[in-house]
Amino acid sequence: MTETINYDELNRQLVQYKVGITAAELHGFIVGILAGGNHDESWRPLVEDMLNNGQTVVAPLNEKITKLYQLTKQQLLDENFEFQLFLRDKDLYAQIDDLVGWVNHFLLGIGLVQPKINRIKGDVGEAIYDLRQIVNLGYDEQEDQQELEFAFEEIKEYVRITSMLCFDEFNETEITPTIH
Template sequence: MSKTKLPDYLFFSDTLKSASLAVTPAELHGLLTGMLSGGLKTDDGSWQPLLFDYTSEGMAWTMTALSLAEKVMTHTTDEMNEDDFRLSLVLPEAEVDAALVEKAEAVSEWVNHFISGLGLARLDVKSLSEGSKEALGDLEEIGKLIIDEEDDLNEQSLLLEQVIEHVKVCVLTIHAECGAHREPQKKNPTLH
């Protein structure tokens, strides 16, 4: 289990805004998860300049915002590399009907930035297995997601939760094939 926690969405959003970054927590988490799933290693810090170029025209981030991004990266790496293959998404909570639309938009933003993160990691889409190509195709369709406010919002809410679970499966499918995996810790040899 990961020792780090994902930050609260509103706190994370406020931190990014106060650093004058035009990226939402959902977009940032999707981007970082895509970079990881595309095979980008995080131990050498090469992800930071890519992040700066993508989000702030190459300008470095404040230490507070960068620290939160590092925590999110660590948590996501730990989570996706655990044996039970879990993935939490940084999304706003949808407790009222108006928030449901916001959450659906955040899912779409998360997915679109995940796909961008795969690109930043220079993932060769043509070399993917059929399963990963299908997962990527599903994500591309989910990236177009909108909520019809004229429909039954309770039903829409249930469908959105199913879509979120499908996003997780698709992401974990791609990550299992292409993602940056931590090397297992070397065990000390047993001397007899």
């Protein structure tokens, strides 16, 4: 995908407009909404409610959020599995914090669109359970840096795959009717 959004720039805008979440958390929420099967414009009020108590988001930030939504949707629909989590690319501890916030907001987003998510069985049910456990992740700064980095990469990949699994589960693909 050629278009991208700069994490730090979006984060600065969220702080500037006094929105109390990070870019990672916003992305997790949007992915949760999409993974839950939402495809119409009702995603906007959900995001506005979370960000701004239901009030319209200021134009510059709204444009960036719309672009993030569109790029994320493209990634999730892509057959080459381009979808990536939107996290800082520096400092392992900041990335871990971003991942936990991302997962927490993903669960919030998917829960709003799929209110019976707790009753889902099978692979998706187990994956949702695992995500709830990941939200409780912590770390000790005395831990071996290489081991912690390896564990983080493994968990991040699991979250990425789980997000795509949920998207596939709750988003029906259009089947072209066979003409006889």
